[in-house]
Amino acid sequence: MTNTAILQLKDIFLEFQGEGHEIKILNGVNLEISKGSSVAILGPSGSGKSSLLSLMTGLEKQTSGQITVNGHILDSMNEDQLALFRRNNIGIVLQSFHLIPTMTALENVSVPLELAGRADAFQIAEEALDHVGLSHRLGHYPSQLSGGEQQRVAIARAIAPNPKIIFADEPTGNLDANTGHKIVELIFDLQKKSGTTLIMITHDTDVAEHCDRVLYMKDGLVVDNTTQKENTKKVAE
Numbered sequence: 001m002t003n004t005a006i007l008q009l010k011d012i013f014l015e016f017q018g019e020g021h022e023i024k025i026l027n028g029v030n031l032e033i034s035k036g037s038s039v040a041i042l043g044p045s046g047s048g049k050s051s052l053l054s055l056m057t058g059l060e061k062q063t064s065g066q067i068t069v070n071g072h073i074l075d076s077m078n079e080d081q082l083a084l085f086r087r088n089n090i091g092i093v094l095q096s097f098h099l100i101p102t103m104t105a106l107e108n109v110s111v112p113l114e115l116a117g118r119a120d121a122f123q124i125a126e127e128a129l130d131h132v133g134l135s136h137r138l139g140h141y142p143s144q145l146s147g148g149e150q151q152r153v154a155i156a157r158a159i160a161p162n163p164k165i166i167f168a169d170e171p172t173g174n175l176d177a178n179t180g181h182k183i184v185e186l187i188f189d190l191q192k193k194s195g196t197t198l199i200m201i202t203h204d205t206d207v208a209e210h211c212d213r214v215l216y217m218k219d220g221l222v223v224d225n226t227t228q229k230e231n232t233k234k235v236a237e
Contacts, residue, residue, distance in 0.1 A: 004034045005034055006033060006035040006070055006165060007031070007199075008033075009030060009065065009066075010067075011029075012030075013062060014026040014062050015063045026048050026051060026052060026062070026221075027219065028065075029048075033197065033199065035197055037197055037212045038191055038212045039211055040200050040211040042203065042216050048221075049201045052222075053169055053201055057086060057092060058085060061074075069090075070089050072089075087115060087161070088116070090164070090166075091196075092169075093154055093166065093167070093168040094170075094171070095169060095171055095172070096174065097154045099150055099154060099157075100142075101142050103141070104138065104139050105137050105140055105141075105145065106138040109125035109128055109129055109153060109156045109157045110125040111157070113125060113160055113161060116161060124160050128157070128160035129152075131156065132153075132156045133152065134149060151174075155171075159196075163196060164196060165197045166187075166197070167199050169200075170203065171184075171187065172202075172204070187200075
């Protein structure tokens with residue numbers, strides 16, 4: 001793993017046992033991502049994008065190969081160690097928001113900070129919500145927020161602990177085009193200000209063009225072309 005890399009995958013295979021045969025999801029992925037960069041991962045449905053993200057966040061284990069994130073080899077950790085590692089290093093933004101309905105926006109953002117034992121959890125959460133333009137919604141519950149506002153709360157929750165890497169899985173998938181565009185701008189603005197690494201799975205080539213680097217997945221492999229233009233053209237075809 002080079003000094004500038006924050007994530008490295010070596011010969012990653014992922015297989016599941018089906019009825020009488022093996023189902024191959026990833027077929028030898030090799031990938032290195034630099035600190036502070038923004039990377040889009042595109043590809044058709046079933047190409048292995050979400051499975052790859054699950055492996056990179058330690059939510060799932062590969063069949064073989066090695067994954068190193070921020071200098072830590074995920075394969076050597078047990079579930080408790082992985083949970084602690086995610087808490088201290090990783091923020092995740094999903095398209096389904098996954099907010100706790102019985103908690104206010106402020107309480108939702110405070111959860112990972114409180115789990116980390118931060119005495120200033122609510123102060124940091126309030127600052128994070130202010131960063132995403134929701135300082136006037138601190139006491140509102142998810143049911144009282146629009147889809148775009150709920151996604152902003154989810155983003156605030158991901159960035160509040162100041163993670164080394166933010167993973168976003170189709171973060172605009174449940175939003176209308178206009179709201180989705182605003183959310184994308186917000187994510188990239190926060191990423192640039194914080195200097196964190198952003199890895200985003202998307203089907204939207206316009207979103208991908210915001211990134212420093214675009215990867216294309218097909219048949220369980222990552223194709224890393226030299227320019228965004230080549231990759232986005234490949235997806236569009």
